[in-house]
Amino acid sequence: MVVETDLSDAEVDRIFRALADATRRDILRRTTESEASVSALAATYDMSFAAVQKHVTVLADAGLVTKKAQGRERLVCANPAQIARARALLDQYERLWRSRIDRLDDLLAEDAQQ
Amino acid sequence: MVVETDLSDAEVDRIFRALADATRRDILRRTTESEASVSALAATYDMSFAAVQKHVTVLADAGLVTKKAQGRERLVCANPAQIARARALLDQYERLWRSRIDRLDDLLAEDAQQ
DNA sequence: AGTTTCTACAACCATTTGGTTGTACGTTAC
DNA sequence: GTAACGTACAACCAAATGGTTGTAGAAACT
Structure with a gap:
């Protein structure tokens, strides 16, 4: 699967920062x-409603969830x-690594020929 | 590719936190x-050597790079x-999403039959 | 031996983060 | 209409973050 990754540094910062908290990862999993x-x-976490609200805001600012109004409630949707874009970013490092290994393999092959 | 992901919350926190900074991502890319x-x-960033040193420490504490002594230098290796473990974590969310879609599909199929 | 280079680490500072409580406001229920 | 519920947001606080400078030690060069 090909995923677009035209994200600014600041956007990537927000995505990974949002993922760097266990409560937020749990919210992401649940939604x-x-x-x-x-x-x-909020009912299931050992912290105030306001704290959970802030976590949701961090996830929303990172684009990892959206909020839609439904009556007096705000439904949080993953x-x-x-998430796929974040994964694609990590894929890039793995591809870099593999291409590095390939280059090393090429060098070794050249050495073997000489 | 199957990747082990038996990481504690704190370890995952450190991994994503380490990735949430453009300088650290660049160090990871280069290494x-x-x-x-x-x-x-440090020579290529517009900040002090000590600042870069701290960034490397954050990456190392997250297990994303290792340092090996070579004479007076410390070589930083990705x-x-x-990185694969972090990617695997994001994969889990995507699998969750897909299984949710599958369940919805099943529900729709049942409705269609009735 | 002396100097330079590379690293480690402490101390300090401004800003951000993750939590709190309190207040206010729209929506639902009685 | 009023009470209860769900949310938004401000103000505040402690701790962590991301930067700085300064000092010190180990390795390499002359």
Whole structure:
């Protein structure tokens, strides 16, 4: 699967920073399984509603989730496209690594011929 | 490719936190292409040697790079296995998403039958 | 031996982060 | 209409982050 990765440094910063917290990763996991209101999410964490609200904001600013109003609730929905972009960024490093290995293999092959 | 992901929350925190900085991502990219000493890395960034040294420490604490002594230099080497683990974590979210879609498809199929 | 180079590490500072409480406002329920 | 619920947001605080400078030690060069 090919994923577009035209993201600015600041956007990538926000994505990985958002992922660098266990509570936020759990929110992402839960909303990936099924959307949930902020208060429904908050009910299961040992912290204030406001704290969970801030975590959701961090995820939303990173584009990893979206919020849609439904009555007085705000439903939090995961955005798998953004998760895929983050994964694609890590893929790039692995491709770099592989191309480096390939170059080393080429060098070894040349040495073997000489 | 199957990748082991038996990482604690704190370890995952460190990995994504380390990735949440453009300078550190650039160091990771460069050391993935080929190993480099800390001072060689520092020479190309518009900040002090000590600052770059700290960035390398953050990457090393996350397991994304290793340092090996060579004379008075410390060669920084990327650790592709750890990068792969981070990628595998993001894969999990995408798998979750896909299984959710599959469940929705099943529900729609049931509705269609009724 | 003396100097330079590379690294380590401490101390310090400004800003950000992750949490709190309190207040206010729109929506739902009685 | 009023009470309860869900959310938004500001103000505040402790701790972590990302930078600096300075000092010191180990390795290499002359």
